[in-house]
Amino acid sequence: MKVKTHWYARPFPNNWEFYSTCEEGNNIDIAIKNDENTAKIAPNPKEVILQGMAACTSVDIVSNLQKMRQPLQKLSVECEAIQNETLPKVFKECLMTYKVTGENINIERVAYCVQLSFTKYCGVSAMIEKSGCFITPKLIVNEKEIDIWDPENKISNKLQNWLQAMSKKAPSGFVLVTGSSRGIGAAMAKQLAKEGYAVIPTSRSKINFDHENIFDSLYLDVSNSFSILNLKEFLKRNSVKLNLLIQNAGISSLENSDDLNALDLNFSEIRHVYETNVFGIIETTRVFQEIMNQNSIIALVSSTMGQPERDSYLNASYRMSKRTVTQFAKQAALQSEMENKKISIISFHPGSVKTDLNPGGKISVEKSASQIGELFSIKNIHDIYKNNGQFLIYNEKNKTWDPSY
Numbered sequence: 001m002k003v004k005t006h007w008y009a010r011p012f013p014n015n016w017e018f019y020s021t022c023e024e025g026n027n028i029d030i031a032i033k034n035d036e037n038t039a040k041i042a043p044n045p046k047e048v049i050l051q052g053m054a055a056c057t058s059v060d061i062v063s064n065l066q067k068m069r070q071p072l073q074k075l076s077v078e079c080e081a082i083q084n085e086t087l088p089k090v091f092k093e094c095l096m097t098y099k100v101t102g103e104n105i106n107i108e109r110v111a112y113c114v115q116l117s118f119t120k121y122c123g124v125s126a127m128i129e130k131s132g133c134f135i136t137p138k139l140i141v142n143e144k145e146i147d148i149w150d151p152e153n154k155i156s157n158k159l160q161n162w163l164q165a166m167s168k169k170a171p172s173g174f175v176l177v178t179g180s181s182r183g184i185g186a187a188m189a190k191q192l193a194k195e196g197y198a199v200i201p202t203s204r205s206k207i208n209f210d211h212e213n214i215f216d217s218l219y220l221d222v223s224n225s226f227s228i229l230n231l232k233e234f235l236k237r238n239s240v241k242l243n244l245l246i247q248n249a250g251i252s253s254l255e256n257s258d259d260l261n262a263l264d265l266n267f268s269e270i271r272h273v274y275e276t277n278v279f280g281i282i283e284t285t286r287v288f289q290e291i292m293n294q295n296s297i298i299a300l301v302s303s304t305m306g307q308p309e310r311d312s313y314l315n316a317s318y319r320m321s322k323r324t325v326t327q328f329a330k331q332a333a334l335q336s337e338m339e340n341k342k343i344s345i346i347s348f349h350p351g352s353v354k355t356d357l358n359p360g361g362k363i364s365v366e367k368s369a370s371q372i373g374e375l376f377s378i379k380n381i382h383d384i385y386k387n388n389g390q391f392l393i394y395n396e397k398n399k400t401w402d403p404s405y
């Protein structure tokens with residue numbers, strides 16, 4: 001992809017005016033007012049970015065609705081951005097409003113197309129989001145505002161019925177598990193249901209657990225702050241209060257990066273791993289505090305690979321991320337205690353487990369989940385309150401979860 005921008009070489013005072021060429025297609029004009037009294041004749045550079053983002057997501061919506069043979073008549077996407085006060089004035093927030101018109105258009109399908117574009121396909125919004133801008137999508141279909149994640153309130157209605165049923169069938173309370181589409185997270189969701197929890201599994205890809213104590217998996221990408229806030233708001237609207245939040249979502253390194261070591265690391269590798277393993281955990285903890293019950297627990301899945309006794313030059317970004325998680329649990333627990341929040345925060349090591357992340361793991365996901373089930377079983381839960389802030393490891397010999405010193 002290659003574009004070239006040329007100055008029109010017009011004398012001052014005029015707009016500062018440019019035209020931009022691309023490899024194929026018409027030129028576009030770009031202009032910036034150089035004094036209050038001149039009329040602006042074209043979008044400024046940042047407006048071009050917003051126009052590009054609106055066009056990029058519009059392509060996804062139009063193409064997918066056409067493939068679904070939906071009677072789309074009109075589509076507009078408005079992007080309203082707020083910039084930082086200080087230089088460089090980057091976007092800090094953006095409201096992206098999709099307005100869709102079509103007689104008899106299927107609302108669920110429209111919402112699904114917006115979801116897909118926003119979470120998967122739209123490269124421009126993903127780039128802007130990665131720069132730290134908080135993007136909020138809003139959908140209006142035939143002049144009515146629609147919840148993108150629950151367009152016909154089916155999930156809310158189902159959740160309400162399930163919550164009611166679970167109040168009698170889940171003596172251990174409600175647990176939400178992140179990254180439960182596979183590996184330890186999926187096995188843990190099943191095990192916690194056996195331990196008498198009502199489980200809300202969350203993931204980026206939908207999976208079916210087929211167990212009455214496990215609700216449908218809800219969408220959560222922990223590397224996306226909108227996704228975290230949106231899920232918390234949805235659960236809050238439905239009066240969900242959690243007894244346990246297990247933050248399990250994690251990655252080892254960028255695909256194809258071949259486990260870079262400390263002296264080979266670059267920004268994108270570090271950012272990629274930290275966005276999920278560290279920032280995702282910190283942001284989820286901050287946002288989800290609001291829906292935690294009194295005397296509840298936030299448990300962070302860390303790893304002994306982040307502990308000093310396992311130091312090695314290999315897998316630097318992963319080790320550093322897990323060391324940070326363990327320290328964050330300590331810091332957060334100390335603050336929670338100081339402020340009498342009645343939330344215990346711990347981190348723990350799930351064992352060396354054979355999964356996509358660790359194909360050479362020594363134990364099965366079922367074995368790891370069964371040990372984790374012990375840790376959070378009603379009979380042991382008081383030990384966690386005592387271990388606030390600690391990093392816990394399973395002691396195979398004594399069959400106990402012990403703090404690592």
Ligand SMILES: NC(=O)c1ccc[n+]([C@@H]2O[C@H](COP(=O)([O-])OP(=O)(O)OC[C@H]3O[C@@H](n4cnc5c(N)ncnc54)[C@H](OP(=O)(O)O)[C@@H]3O)[C@@H](O)[C@H]2O)c1
Nearest residue numbers: 179181182183184204221222249250303352353355357358
């Ligand atoms: N396996 C081990 O030996 C071992 C040892 C110590 C610690 N751990 C930790 O245990 C946790 C689970 O690991 P695992 O071995 O089960 O790995 P896994 O099989 O690769 O599963 C990782 C899970 O995290 C999810 N995930 C990744 N990025 C996410 C994001 N941005 N938002 C939401 N979910 C995301 C994945 O979901 P998608 O389907 O969306 O990708 C998947 O469900 C990780 O935190 C890992 O660091 C594992």
